[in-house]
């Protein structure tokens with residue numbers, strides 16, 4: 001197909017597989033379940049192993065179905081290349097395994113997905129210094145940098161309290177200092193925001209969430225946007241410096257994250273994710289509109305103590321979010337007034353399902369302090385702004401009126 005005039009987001013995803021020949025004119029890249037890939041000429045196998053020509057060798061390092069998904073994610077993020085992993089945490093873990101060594105230092109947003117927070121604690125126990133900062137203000141990031149800082153890690157909209165990182169200014173700071181800027185784009189997805197536009201060198205997406213969308217497959221990805229100059233990175237092994245410098249980082253991430261640590265995505269999951277991704281833009285439009293409607297309704301109700309959603313004018317980073325993102329996301333969290341027990345409220349919901357996932361087509365709710373943020377303890381929860389009654393809502397694509405009725409109706413005492 002012609003590359004002259006760039007297609008829109010959804011057209012690009014729908015037609016991406018067909019940019020390369022597919023057997024039998026199949027409209028979807030088939031699910032290739034073979035673990036090994038055979039060559040008639042053994043010399044060709046050797047040159048694939050040596051990276052002299054493209055090709056697949058063993059399923060842990062790459063697979064045609066997964067490669068087709070990687071290509072779509074690269075186009076969604078307008079990047080240079082992507083690597084898929086078995087989960088979002090696999091993708092984030094690969095950054096640590098491939099790029100950090102004892103003595104290195106990381107500056108991370110303090111407002112993080114709970115398991116990423118836990119991963120940074122693990123990393124800290126292995127000799128990497130981690131500074132947690134309030135990343136809604138670039139000054140806090142600047143103050144935490146040391147000569148050993150290798151990367152700055154933030155989420156676009158933090159899960160679950162929805163703080164918005166000072167993305168453009170942190171990106172400019174990192175560029176000025178030659179530091180790798182890593183952005184977890186899960187909450188916004190490349191449809192609402194492209195971290196490349198603020199200078200992020202690596203983008204994380206938990207594909208499990210909105211990109212796959214239907215809650216039927218786990219997956220994660222890293223995308224190299226091309227914004228970071230890998231010749232500045234001190235730990236790229238000579239082995240991975242054979243290709244052009246633009247490929248150094250991903251060569252090392254693929255070898256360490258997939259080949260050595262084995263966090264690979266399977267072809268069946270890749271297929272589910274690719275099919276889900278076709279409707280990402282449509283689902284995001286609907287779920288973001290639903291989230292705004294329900295958040296506004298709850299904020300206006302005297303039985304609700306606080307609603308945290310960047311789409312509300314009361315949100316501290318509302319203007320920042322309006323500047324950066326196409327819409328304000330499908331997730332909000334809220335606190336009930338003391339008289340209403342959060343468990344009783346959740347049990348009164350008919351549609352909102354008490355479950356631990358987000359970015360599903362169905363609306364999911366969870367009492368944060370008692371579940372996903374339980375392990376870290378009350379003190380750290382308080383430092384992250386997590387109230388004990390906080391309810392996280394991942395808004396689905398149900399009909400808006402049904403959600404409004406459900407969330408308002410549950411406020412009434414039994």
Ligand SMILES: *Cc1c(COP(=O)(O)O)cnc(C)c1O
Pocket residue numbers: 087088089090113116155159184186187206207208209218219220358
């Ligand atoms: C869920 C999530 C992850 C991890 O993804 P998994 O596929 O569950 O491992 C990482 N970051 C954010 C912001 C998430 O919401």
